[in-house]
Amino acid sequence: MINVKNSWTLFSFVALVLMLLQACENDIEKVNEIIADSEKKAPVESSTDVEFLYSDSAQIQMKLTAAKIDRFAGEKNYFETPNGLHVFFYDNYPVVKTQLKADYGIGQDSTNTIDRMEVKRNVVVINEKGDKLNTEHLIWDAKKKRIYTKEFVKITTKDEVIWGNGLDADEDFSHYEIKDVKGQINIKDSIQ
Secondary structure (H helix, E strand, C coil): CCCCHHHHHHHHHHHHHHHHHHHHHCCCCHHHHHHHHHHHCCCCCCEEEEEEEECCCCEEEEEEEEEEEEECCCCCCCEEEEEEEEEEEEEECCEEEEEECEEEEEEEECCCCEEEEEEEEEEEECCCCCEEEEEEEEECCCCCCCEEEEEEEECCCCCEEEEEEEEECCCCCCCEEEEEEEEEEEEEHCCC
């Protein structure tokens, strides 16, 4: 004798298993699309505790150090330093002319040189005179040899502190212009 209640339970169980098996079927085109998208976003190379030296005519011009660098390939090659970076600029190695630190960087590079770099969060630039720039965003255009931002900046020299919005400077931060000065304090006057 067949128990109707047990056969209904068996039928329900079989139907559920068939639905689950059918639901687990993947469209191969969708799978390939997902894999291709993830490969586009994944780095082609990832390195830790990195030090890059850039030279011109056998003279070291710049050293970049970073805890981690991820390189990406595609229409444009670029790299990211998600855990910060420290860049040293030289005229005569090993004498540092200017240095730059930031918590994050992204740069475009070609043929073993950096073309352009954008740095963010806790950006600090110090030149050989000791002038110090603080901002949250800065762009370095290596081809034009310029650094610039439209963000808030604070520049501290031995004589004054200047605040403003926007900055344009040469890449070694020896000559700069604050676009929209918001305030200035003469340090010598305020100490006396």
